[in-house]
Amino acid sequence: MSKILSMKELVPTIYEAVVEAPEIARKAKAGEFLVVMPDEKGERVPLTIADFDREKGTITIVFMTIGTSTYKLAAMKAGDSYYAFVGPLGHASEIKNYGTVVMVAGGVGTAPIYPIARELKKAGNKVISIQGARTKELLFWEDKLAGVSDEHIITTDDGTFGRKGLVTEPLKEICEREKVAVVYAIGPIPMMKFCTFTTKPFGVKTIVSLNSIMIDATGMCGGCRVNVGNETKFTCIDGPEFDGHQVDWNLLTSRQKIYLAEEKCSLEKYVEEAKK
Ligand SMILES: Cc1cc2nc3c(=O)[nH]c(=O)nc-3n(C[C@H](O)[C@H](O)[C@H](O)COP(=O)(O)OP(=O)(O)OC[C@H]3O[C@@H](n4cnc5c(N)ncnc54)[C@H](O)[C@@H]3O)c2cc1C
Structure with a gap:
């Protein structure tokens, strides 16, 4: 469980969360990504590491609301915890002096x-x-x-x-x-x-x-x-x-479009449930 330390809407549909994750922050490099699960039944949402602070032990993610899982992430508040916050994953960017x-x-x-x-x-x-x-x-x-x-x-x-x-x-x-x-x-x-x-x-x-x-x-x-x-x-x-x-x-x-029908159906169901 990784705790959200701060959460804000940067601009309409785009959110920034700063998350307590000292183990990930210690190893994080630019270009890598994470898998975030809002809750036990949620999807595994891949999100790139937008920033990290090794001293504070924090990771910043920035995501756009596009479907059910990202709406679920946007509904979470500072103090809540993600069910899973896994990383760093993937290869880091190759950093050198190119010119x-x-x-x-x-x-x-x-x-x-x-x-x-x-x-x-x-x-x-x-x-x-x-x-x-x-x-x-x-x-x-x-x-x-x-x-x-x-x-x-x-x-x-x-x-x-x-x-x-x-x-x-x-x-x-x-x-x-x-x-x-x-x-x-x-x-x-x-x-x-x-x-x-x-x-x-x-x-x-x-x-x-x-x-x-x-x-x-x-x-x-x-x-x-x-x-x-x-x-x-x-x-x-x-x-x-x-x-x-x-x-x-x-x-x-x-x-990228192969699950459009399922994604639409899932979002409609999520919006319906949220209204109750
Ligand atoms: C390595 C990687 C890094 C990413 N980093 C970021 C990031 O930093 N910020 C950000 O806003 N988004 C990022 N994404 C995209 C993000 O993961 C998807 O927008 C999210 O999974 C959509 O889930 P949903 O349930 O909200 O939408 P859904 O309704 O499931 O899908 C909406 C649309 O999003 C795309 N999508 C759906 N599921 C995935 C998935 N698991 N992976 C990728 N695309 C998907 C499809 O085009 C789909 O039609 C990243 C994806 C990958 C693979």
């Missing part, structure tokens, strides 16, 4: 990209961050990301803050402007996919963190399988980070 790195964050992807950007900055890289959101109201952690970046660009789809448009536009301009060693792109699948299409003509290595549907997160069930470079990989034990130029995006997109 110039561009960190592209879309929506809730700002949270997982932040600790990677911080570690890359500490390793001596020039860090350029591009943070995108649909609208101003959905932007969060701008100061945190700017604080670990040499240059920080914000885009909103509707132009209510920063530059109007998609993250791929400044990404293309930066690749034209200077030599970029590595791009990290974390966010919704279409956003990551189009970032890889943008960088491909420039030959810039592009790392993505995949959020394929995951069940056990230990390499046993194969639920999170993805095709990378014509090989089957498991996001849980081979990832979650992969070379974005090698990912079969069509397969990932179609596999």
